Amino acid sequence: MNRDTQLRKGIYVEAEETARQRQFMNEVREINHQYETEHGKKKLYYIQTYGCQMNENDSERLAGMLTEMGFAEARVxxxxxLIIFNTCCVREHAESKVYGHLGGLKKLKDENPDLIIAVCGCMMQQPEVVEHIKKSYRHVDIIFGTHNLHTFPELLYRVLATGKTVVDVWDSTGMIAEDLPIERKDGVKAWVTVMYGCNNFCxxxxxxxVRGRERSRSMESIINEVRMLGQQGYKEVTLLGQNVNSYGKDLNDGTSFAKLLYELNKIEQIERIRFTTSHPKDLSDELIYAIRDCNKVCKHLHLPVQAGSTKVLKEMxxxxxxxxxxxxxxxxxxNIPGIAITTDIIVGFPGETEEDFLDTLDVVEKVRFDSAFTFMYSKRTGTPAAKRPDQVPEEVKKERFERLLEVQNRISREINELLLGTTVEILVEGPSKNDINTFTGRTTTNKIVNFKGNRELMGKIVTVRIDKVQTFSLEGTLEETAEK
Ligand code: SF4
Structure with a gap:
């Protein structure tokens, strides 16, 4: 059995593979070092990320490897x-954007043949996409997928050494390569992927x-990573997975997400622990008690309902x-009074009737979500729902979407209004985008609070009195800083 087959079957031990990729990083660093000596500056990289936080976290890994290989991040x-597109295929609209950008790079590549263009991420796990890129965008140098992100140093080295296009997309892997470098942009909050893939087939x-079946990282490796983040000064971690509630099931040793939370809660320097996403069918009482009992676990649960009608939920x-x-x-x-619950909702799923939609509105009124990400159903080629003949007309979807938004926005605002005049504790994240004197933080319930402050408050837990509320954020005045 050759190495690739072994790796694909998860036989290679993770440390061995990490060491192998580190060798390629050294090779590329050597090449880049020569460039730096000749030109007096480093080579630059640019990563364009589409999609979810897991993709953002993957891009942080790519950035970490690139820094290790002697690149610096480009501003423009x-x-x-080197330009990398880390793609998403959850919506077709995002896919078209990638093709548009790739087309636009042809001219740049003609002017600068040394430019390396790489595409990776979920889109590349679809063979027809890879074929299309190979045929229509010949200026692309590297194509790789979500399952072999860790092999990027090797692929890059092969392009640099041969000048030939490299396409390497693995169907699946049982392996999770640990201990590869990662470069996080934020200094206060960090994402930590705890598991990969999903078994649910909504x-x-x-x-x-495109992401394969569920694979959990070992509890030990996650605890070590979070401990290290605490030592580096991070105050908040968000644990990521498509369905974190089933974390550990594949390890078959009694590991559970609740147990992981109890362990992470013991790490001193970390003040807050968040996680996303939770599938309602897997949310156990054990986990509810862990959220209640762990003082660092934020009192916010993102619990996607997707639809209110039992008939539609079954079809989903x-x-x-x-x-x-x-x-x-x-x-x-x-069990957890005061917890904020947020959700995802899709309107216009195939076959959704007005009555089904009224069930969604009913759930929204009954639960009173703090906020909701609302989507109009859009066909995703390759999924069962896309093949259904009873697609809902666009204008009906739009009308339902607006009605849903109106109800949800009213509820979000009403919930926020309850906070007017109260004081809340927030973790200060950084300056707001529009005003350098205004700083932003979040409550444990994940409400965004803006207030006048200064840089010294970043990473601190402060108390703010809420003076003004809006639908999606709050404004307040700084009262005190809790030195931690
Ligand atoms: S649980 Fe989430 S990621 Fe998994 S299939 Fe359903 S919607 Fe997709």
Whole structure:
């Protein structure tokens, strides 16, 4: 069995593979060092990331490897020596954007043949996409997928050494390469991926096809990473996974997400622990008690309902009914009073009737979500729902979407209004985008609070009195800093 087959079957031990990739990093660093000596500056890279936080976290890994290989980040894309598109295929719109950008790079590559263009991420796990890029965008140098992100140093080295295009997309891997470098942009909050893939096959979603089955990282490696983040000064970690509630099930040793939370809660320097995303069918009482009992675990739960009608939920393959979802919310609120619950909702799923939609509005009114990400259903080629003949007309989807938004926005605002005049504790994240004297932080319930402050407050927990509320954020006045 050759190395690649072994790796694909997860036989190679992770440390061995990490060491192998480190060798390639050294080779590329040597090449880059020569460039730096000749030109008096480093080669530059630019990463364009699409999609979810897991993709953002993957890009941080790419950035870490690139820094290790002697690159520096470019401020402007067109000044770079290496451009990477880390793609997403959850929405077709994002895919078209990638093709547009790739087309636009042809001229740049003609002017500078040394420019290296790489594409990776979920889109590349679809063979037809890879074929299309190979045929229509011949100026692309490297194509790789989500399962072999860690082999990027090797692929880059091969391009630098041969000048030939490299396409390497693995179908799946049982392996998780640990201990590769990572470069995080934020100094206060860090994302930590705890598991990869998804086993659920919701009928509208492409993720299980492109990210593979669930694979959990070992508890030990996650604890070590979070401990290190604490030592580096990070105050908040967000644990990432497509369905964090089933973390550990594949390890078959009694590991669970709740147990992980209890362990992470012991790490001194970390003040706050968040996580996303939770599938309602897998949210156990054990986990509810862990959220309640762990003082650092934020009192916010993102619990995608997707639809209110039991019939639609069944067709979405969500494996819970409207009543089960409402019961779950009741159980959560009884155990953790004051917890904020947010959600994702899709309107216009194939076959959704007006009555089904009214069930969604009913759930929204009954649960009173703090906020919701709302989407109009859009076909995702390759998923069962896309093949259904009973697609909902666009104008009906739009009308339902607006009605849903109106109800949800009213509720979000009403919930925020309850905070007017109260004081809340927030972790200060940094200056706001529009005004350098205004700083932003979040409550444990994930509400954004803006206030007048200064840089010294970054990474600190402060108390703010809420003076003004809006639908999506709050404004306040600084009262005190809790020195931690
Ligand atoms: S739980 Fe469903 S929606 Fe979430 S990633 Fe898995 S298949 Fe997609």
């Amino acid at each position: 894309r067109d000044e770079s020596h 009928s509208y979603c492409i993720v299980p096809y 393959n969500r494996k819970y009914t409207k009543e089960q979802y409402l019961d779950l919310v009741d159980r959560i609120r009884k």
